[in-house]
Amino acid sequence: MNPYHQTPPLTSSSDSRPWYSIIQAFSAGIAFLLSTALGVFLFLYGLWENFIHPFDAASLLSFWLPASAFLFLGLLFLPSVFLGLGKWFGWHLPILQHFKSPSPLLLFFLFLVVVLIGNQLANATSFMITFLPVFHVLGVSLPVAFFLSLALHNLPGQSLQRRWGAFHCGMGLAPIAILILESLALIGFLLLIGLWIAVHPDLVQEVSHLLALLKQSRPNPEKTLNLMQPYLAQPWVVTAILIFSALLIPMIEEAIKPLGVYLLLGKIRGEVDGFIIGALSGGGYALLESMMFSNSGMDWAQTILSRSATAVIHIFTAALMGSAIAQAWQDRRYSRLFLAYGCSIFFHGSWNGMAMLYSLQAITEGNQGVWQNPFIHNLANLAPFMILLLFLYTVSALWLFRNLILKQSGKITLLTDQDTSNEDHL
Numbered sequence: 001m002n003p004y005h006q007t008p009p010l011t012s013s014s015d016s017r018p019w020y021s022i023i024q025a026f027s028a029g030i031a032f033l034l035s036t037a038l039g040v041f042l043f044l045y046g047l048w049e050n051f052i053h054p055f056d057a058a059s060l061l062s063f064w065l066p067a068s069a070f071l072f073l074g075l076l077f078l079p080s081v082f083l084g085l086g087k088w089f090g091w092h093l094p095i096l097q098h099f100k101s102p103s104p105l106l107l108f109f110l111f112l113v114v115v116l117i118g119n120q121l122a123n124a125t126s127f128m129i130t131f132l133p134v135f136h137v138l139g140v141s142l143p144v145a146f147f148l149s150l151a152l153h154n155l156p157g158q159s160l161q162r163r164w165g166a167f168h169c170g171m172g173l174a175p176i177a178i179l180i181l182e183s184l185a186l187i188g189f190l191l192l193i194g195l196w197i198a199v200h201p202d203l204v205q206e207v208s209h210l211l212a213l214l215k216q217s218r219p220n221p222e223k224t225l226n227l228m229q230p231y232l233a234q235p236w237v238v239t240a241i242l243i244f245s246a247l248l249i250p251m252i253e254e255a256i257k258p259l260g261v262y263l264l265l266g267k268i269r270g271e272v273d274g275f276i277i278g279a280l281s282g283g284g285y286a287l288l289e290s291m292m293f294s295n296s297g298m299d300w301a302q303t304i305l306s307r308s309a310t311a312v313i314h315i316f317t318a319a320l321m322g323s324a325i326a327q328a329w330q331d332r333r334y335s336r337l338f339l340a341y342g343c344s345i346f347f348h349g350s351w352n353g354m355a356m357l358y359s360l361q362a363i364t365e366g367n368q369g370v371w372q373n374p375f376i377h378n379l380a381n382l383a384p385f386m387i388l389l390l391f392l393y394t395v396s397a398l399w400l401f402r403n404l405i406l407k408q409s410g411k412i413t414l415l416t417d418q419d420t421s422n423e424d425h426l
Contacts (some may be wrong), residue, residue, distance in 0.1 A: 024165055025084025031172050032077040039070030042350035057129045067131035069291035080168050083161040107146040114138045115301055122300035140337050143308035147315045151279045151402050166260035166277040170284025174259040181252045189244055232360055233369025246353035254317055254344040257285050259324040270330050271323035275405045278322015286314035309391045313351055316398040317344035349358045
């Protein structure tokens with residue numbers, strides 16, 4: 001019998017006040033309070049700094065852009081608070097038969113308008129620049145909404161509690177776990193490099209000399225960069241950076257990003273639900289990452305455009321992993337899961353590697369060390385073009401994968417009112 005024709009029981013019907021709902025509400029409430037408090041603090045501190053000193057747009061934006069990001073992220077945690085409490089107290093919660101979203105074309109048009117207006121505000125010298133944080137939030141969030149709309153439109157719906165819970169897993173729990181693991185990986189990686197340097201006496205002396213120079217140049221970023229340039233062009237340094245950024249980081253992130261799928265194993269309807277929950281988890285992670293790494297008023301439009309492209313990588317790889325995890329759990333066959341994990345690492349690692357190569361060549365001016373190798377030099381020069389090709393390929397792959405999942409979704413039974421009343425949520 002096809003496993004999709006019978007929806008497995010999602011939880012015991014006798015569990016009328018599930019403990020996981022109050023945990024969801026509590027954790028989302030803590031995230032809301034912390035994010036909102038930090039946003040309000042940065043907003044007021046930036047206002048105070050520009051009150052006691054002459055107005056400086058760059059200084060104000062350095063506080064207000066991250067403030068707007070934290071305030072917006074805080075608001076996005078509120079749905080899980082109310083939906084978790086609603087489940088706990090037995091409130092009537094809405095049911096989604098299908099994912100409804102604005103047209104991707106409409107979202108794309110709105111994004112272009114936001115970028116054009118935001119770019120004008122970013123280049124303004126008057127008080128008008130203080131409106132940029134609003135367009136900053138829209139500029140970061142609209143691409144995530146666009147790619148989620150592209151991935152999930154008309155797929156089978158679930159309760160709003162599960163939908164928001166999956167999104168918040170990617171926006172809250174997964175980044176915390178990833179940060180811890182990446183910090184441990186970085187420490188271990190640096191220890192290995194330290195051991196390698198320790199067995200080369202000439203490098204020990206050279207590194208000690210460099211550290212002394214860096215300590216002297218600490219107040220001057222330009223001088224620090226000039227000191228680092230020769231080392232950032234060394235083959236072993238470039239190799240170490242690429243191993244960490246293009247291999248270790250993708251290995252960690254692609255394993256942890258679909259956290260919402262892991263939490264619902266045994267309670268989802270095969271790869272269709274795995275795809276949906278994985279995409280939502282990836283969307284939450286993409287939104288948080290873009291908010292955290294685009295908080296500069298310098299080259300605002302360029303930053304927003306470059307960050308918008310990364311959203312599709314996170315959503316596609318998390319959806320790919322989510323569907324493979326769900327199928328592996330259901331069929332007890334793991335070959336596709338390993339293949340999906342390898343593909344996710346390849347896409348993510350290729351993106352990181354090309355971006356890192358291009359950045360390192362730009363920092364070192366590409367005329368010394370490893371960049372004298374014609375192959376490496378040309379590869380770094382072609383990196384932006386290769387990133388563009390990877391972006392276009394990933395968008396196409398996400399769309400095609402979504403169409404395959406849409407065909408699969410016809411084999412499962414949509415959740416009824418009775419199903420969702422007993423449904424297990426994040």
